Amino acid sequence: MALKLGSKGEAVRALQQMLNFIGTRVRAEDGDDYRPLTLDGDFGPRTQAAVIEFQMQHGLLADGIVGPITMRALEEEYRTLALDLVSPGADSLTGDPERLTFERCPADPWGEGYSVVWLRSDVAERYRAVLEAVHAAGGILTSSGGRRDLRAPVTTGRSATSFHYTGRALDLFLYSGMVNPAKDPYVVVRENGLYHRVYARCDEFHAEVRELESVVTYRNRGATLRASGFFLDLTALFERHGFRRIAARPTFYTGGSELGAEWWHFQDETGLVRGKSTFGDELLKVYSRETLEPTPPWRYRTYVFGVNWN
Numbered sequence: 001m002a003l004k005l006g007s008k009g010e011a012v013r014a015l016q017q018m019l020n021f022i023g024t025r026v027r028a029e030d031g032d033d034y035r036p037l038t039l040d041g042d043f044g045p046r047t048q049a050a051v052i053e054f055q056m057q058h059g060l061l062a063d064g065i066v067g068p069i070t071m072r073a074l075e076e077e078y079r080t081l082a083l084d085l086v087s088p089g090a091d092s093l094t095g096d097p098e099r100l101t102f103e104r105c106p107a108d109p110w111g112e113g114y115s116v117v118w119l120r121s122d123v124a125e126r127y128r129a130v131l132e133a134v135h136a137a138g139g140i141l142t143s144s145g146g147r148r149d150l151r152a153p154v155t156t157g158r159s160a161t162s163f164h165y166t167g168r169a170l171d172l173f174l175y176s177g178m179v180n181p182a183k184d185p186y187v188v189v190r191e192n193g194l195y196h197r198v199y200a201r202c203d204e205f206h207a208e209v210r211e212l213e214s215v216v217t218y219r220n221r222g223a224t225l226r227a228s229g230f231f232l233d234l235t236a237l238f239e240r241h242g243f244r245r246i247a248a249r250p251t252f253y254t255g256g257s258e259l260g261a262e263w264w265h266f267q268d269e270t271g272l273v274r275g276k277s278t279f280g281d282e283l284l285k286v287y288s289r290e291t292l293e294p295t296p297p298w299r300y301r302t303y304v305f306g307v308n309w310n
Contacts (some may be wrong), residue, residue, distance in 0.1 A: 002037055002067040002118050003043055003065070003066040003107075004043060004048075005043055005044070005048050005064065006043060007108070008041055008043065009041055010041060010269070010290060011042045012041045013039050013040070013041035015036070015043075015048075015074070015262055016037040016039050016047060018074050018075070018077075019037055019051070020036040020037055020039075020072060020112060021112075022054070022074070022078060022081075023174060023175075024054045024057075025054050026053060030186070030196045036111075036112055037050055039252045042150065049064075050274070051064050051070065052064045054077075055070060056073065057257060057259060058073050058220070063206060064081075066217050067206045068133075075098060076191045077236065078105065078117075080120065080148075081151045082150075085242070095278070099285065099287075099288075100120050100121050100167075100277070100286050101120075101121045102118045102119065102120060102147055102167055102286065103116070103118070103120075103124040104116055104117075104118055105124050105128060105263065106126055107141055107143030108132070108141055108142055109142075110140060110185055111142075111176060113142040113143050113144060113172075113175075113176060114144065114145060114159045115132070115143070115172030116174075117143045117146040118145075119146045119170060120134065120167030120268075120285070121287055123268045123270075124272075126242050126243070126268060126270065127139065127170065127241075127243075127268075129241050130133050130173055130237055130238055130241050133232075134200055134202075134232065134234070134237070136206060136306075137202040137206070137207050138202040138203030138206050138207065138230075139185065139201060139202040139203075139207070139232055139234075140200070141200075142172045142176040142182055143170065143173060144169070144171040144172065144173045144174055144184075144264060145170070145171055146167065146169065146170040146171070147164060147166075148162060149168045149283060150287070150291070150292070150296070150297055151295060160296060160297065160299070160300055161279050161297070161300045161303050161309045163267035165283065165286070166279075166282040166283055166284065166286060168268045168269075169265060169266065169268065169296060170266055170267075171264045171266075172186065172198075172244075172260070172263075173262040173264070174261075174264055176264075177198065177263060178217045178218045178258075178261060178263065179217060179232070180217075181217065181225060181227040182227065185217055185261075186199065186230075186234065187201065187212055187262075188233065188255045190214050190215075190216045190223040194247040194248045194250060194252075195235075195247050195248070196235075196245065196248065196261070196263040197233065197235045197245075198234045198235045198245075198264075199232065199233060199234060199235075200231070200234040201231060202230050202232045203230060206230075206232075207230040207232050208232070208302055209228075209229070209230055210228065210231045211228050212226060212227045213226050215227050215275040216261075219250070221253055233300050237272060238266045242268050242270035243266040243268050244264050244267060244268075244269050245263075245265070245266060246265050246267065247262065248260055248261050248310070249262065273305065274307075275305070275306055275307060277300075277302055277304070277305040278301065278302060278305070278309075279297070279300050279305075280298070280301025280302060283298065283301065286300075
């Protein structure tokens with residue numbers, strides 16, 4: 001039975017829980033913020049809007065109705081994220097003694113963000129150094145995840161050669177910035193075309209007073225806002241430890257999905273050689289060939305860093 005506008009009951013409540021866990025957000029009734037759905041079991045306009053957003057992100061018919069196809073996609077996404085939070089992937093811990101492991105790292109829960117992030121062991125060490133520096137300045141480091149399951153579907157918001165598959169990337173919580181620059185843990189500034197610089201809000205004793213211009217939010221993408229306060233240049237801190245930012249998708253600035261902002265994504269490029277390192281080599285550092293061969297990422301194993309893999 002399909003769930004749609006007007007549906008009520010425990011099935012709707014379970015749907016709302018899945019949408020919240022996945023991180024699908026829609027603007028609140030007052031129009032001032034993006035908030036999780038209320039778990040009331042009532043398929044109202046906000047639940048419908050969240051379903052449509054999910055469908056658009058996954059290339060499904062965006063009709064706001066949860067039929068078998070949409071439900072299957074929701075359940076697969078939910079299972080993938082749940083696995084990422086609790087398991088490092090057994091294959092990374094056995095077999096080849098030279099293989100790197102995945103490590104569970106702490107993150108600061110904020111909103112619907114996670115309290116953990118799984119990263120490759122050497123990347124985890126560099127991440128912890130960033131976390132320590134942010135905490136020392138009185139800031140926080142949120143999380144929307146790190147390592148991505150090899151079976152995770154490729155969507156408009158997910159690259160087939162994402163650094164997440166290799167345990168080399170992390171995402172800050174998508175709604176810990178670009179919502180309310182006066183209160184968010186992060187303020188996002190547009191610079192260099194499609195790139196963003198992220199500033200972490202810190203305390204007055206450990207951070208520099210800044211007057212930030214060209215501030216961007218999901219609702220105001222014109223980079224016309226300003227913010228003032230005590231901030232740490234988080235992008236620069238990540239860069240000092242080998243993590244690089246990536247550009248926003250051009251569609252973000254032409255009215256596209258919020259997922260195109262990409263301000264939250266930082267990837268560790270330590271040791272990679274442009275024109276030489278391959279995606280397959282990096283996958284093999286954490287997984288066996290037997291595990292990789294039946295998975296979608298393995299199809300792109302010959303992609304070269306700096307050429308067709310970035």
